[in-house]
Amino acid sequence: MADDHGDKPMEADTNILKPPQMGLKLVHLDLKGAPPKISYLTQIFPLLSHLGANGIILEYEDMFPYEGNLQVLRSPNAYSAADIRELINLARMLNFEIIPLVQTIGHMEFVLKHKTFSHLREVKYFPNSLNPHKKESMELVKSMIDQITAMHKDLKWLHIGSDEVYYLGEGEESKKLFETSQTNADSLFLSHVKAVASYVLTTHPDVKPILWDDMLRNISEEKLQESMLSQFVQPMIWDYNSNLDTHNMMLLIQKYQRTGFSHLWFASAFKGATGVAQSLTPISYHLANHLQWLKVAEALPRDSVQLHGIALTGWQRYDHFSVLCELLPVGIPSLAVCLQTLKNGMFSEKEENFVKNCLGFKAFKINFPSSEDAGNFPGSDIFNRVTQIITFQESADKLLEENMYIKGWFSNYHRKRKFVHPIMLRHFEGEVRSVHANWEAAVFELSTALEKIYDPDTVEEWREEHVNPTLTRLQHFVQDMDEALASGDFK
Structure with missing residues (x-):
């Protein structure tokens, strides 16, 4: 539930929060739940651009039109190749940076639930994580990357997921390896991610891999340095809390700096992070999260760290098997508030009026809007x-x-x-x-x-x-x- 900030616009401290250089402002489209029709996405892309977005992260999961031995991964309502080309063309017209996201070790339920690939699970009964020991696992990941990159030309970045790799190290092969060597779950993760990133860099030298950072947080600095992972990937640091601890976040960033990571990304949330079955978006909660991220961005040492951008995540399910979170049209007002906050370094009366006019609201409330507040933006009827x-x-x-x-x-x-x-x-x-x-x-x-x-x-x-x-x-x-x-x- 949202923090109670009332309906008064929340302003950042302008003495500290001058509009920082946030880099790309990427809207994350989580397509593993309630994937909108392409006709709707073509309606909202221009709106996102007008609100301040200049890129998208496309997390396809089972909505990508996989071919060949991967065809089984397709959802019955998966987008066609023509659909994706239409989406890409529109994004290019708006000068959007496009970053596809393909899961490569964790959150592999949409792959490992199928009998065809169930033998590649790290733990037999859990379709969450990929077994990093099997050669066929890497071949699977390579095939997924190949098909997605073939559809997306001129990429600069590819997101390789890698978050929340539950049960890694708990499979039989992992346990046997741990008994006979100094290897542990951290080593397994680092080795697999390096192999995936190396494949991307080898086959697409101009494409830089990005990964979620959570699996790196508890790995020691010494091990991170030894792995030389910073030469292969750029971490996307995520935190969706309204009370994001800026001090601890800076300590984490400093750790990454010391281990060689000089190129970073942030990730906030505009919806889908306040409850697994949340149906209405608590705007004030997400606004507070973005105001905290502005503080972090302002504190970055610009001479030693390059911030490429921030992804505004909009989770549609917590995982492949969970229920739906807020539908995308329900989260549009929150997304508008968050984009304007990042663009201007605050959310004052000026930004509130811009959002209100842009979305066609007669009145606008930062907490849960009432049914009388509906605007006239695409999806406002929903x-x-x-x-x-x-x-x-x-x-x-x-x-x-x-x-x-x-x-x-x-x-x-x-x-x-x-x-x-x-x-x-x-x-x-x-x-x-x-x-x-x-x-x-x-x-x-x-x-x-x-x-x-x-x-x-x-x-x-x-x-x-x-x-x-x-x-x-x-x-x-x-x-x-x-x-x-x-x-x-x-x-």
Whole structure:
């Protein structure tokens, strides 16, 4: 949940936070959940550019049109090659830097869940991490890199993932190796990442590999120096907390400096980082995160560190198997706030008015916007209806669980036996029918809006998670009322 900053614009200390050189401002598109139709992405790319973005990170996962022995990785609704070419062409027209992201060791569920590749798991029963010992594992990674880079010409960077490599070192082959040598999980990770990065550099000399930094944080400086990893990759340091500790972040950056890393990236979050099943984006939380990153950027020693840019991540799932986080249109207002904050070094009344006008809001709230606040940006109908649905959900739950007359005269016991005191029913019947009618109308409008942007599977998933439980509950309650009234069995 968001920190309570109220609705007043949050300003950075202008004595410290002059607009720093943040480099590229990359919008991260996490396509492993609720991948938008290409037609929607072509609508929002110009908006992102207008808001201050100048690049995108495309985390395809199973949405890439893999060919040959990798075809099994494709989702049934994967983008076509023509779709991706259209996306790339639009990005180039807007002068966006394009950085594809391909997982190469961790978060490999979309690959290792398939029987064809299940033997490449580090731990037999967990499809999270790749077994770094098998030659076939590296061949798999190379094939994925080859197909993605073939689709993206003139790349400067390729993100090779490598975050949250759970269970690394817990496989049988790893355990046997540890018993007979000085190797440990850190060594396994470093060796694999170097091999992947080396392949990228060898086959594409002009492309620099980027990786998430979390697996490096607890590796000793001595081991990092010995690995010479800094000659192969550029770390992207991520922290999504509203209270990001700038002092500890600078200590981490200094550690990376001492081990040879002079080229760095940052990663913040504009959505998808405040709850695995979050449906509304707490804008003030993400604004606070970006204000902290500005402080870190300002404190960087420019003579010894080159900051290439910051990725504004927008996670759609915590992993391949988890539920959906906030849908992309729901996160657009937060993204707008965060981009303007990075561009101008603060978020004051000027930036707030720019966002409000750009997104077509009559009024704008930094905390959770209400359903009356909807603008007219691409996807604003989804933003409005999702906000409305969540509000209706709260009112429906409160009514059915807390209304004194329902609790006392139409409990589950009464409903099961279909009897009710007709006078008492008058105290809640009208309100229940009104809530039910409003809910039905909102669900229809939301479904219509979702179908414009998403495939049927995404619409179905969001409805089953956030709509159907309450809708079904209301439908059953109204049905029980009608049957009790029709029975005339008043006791």
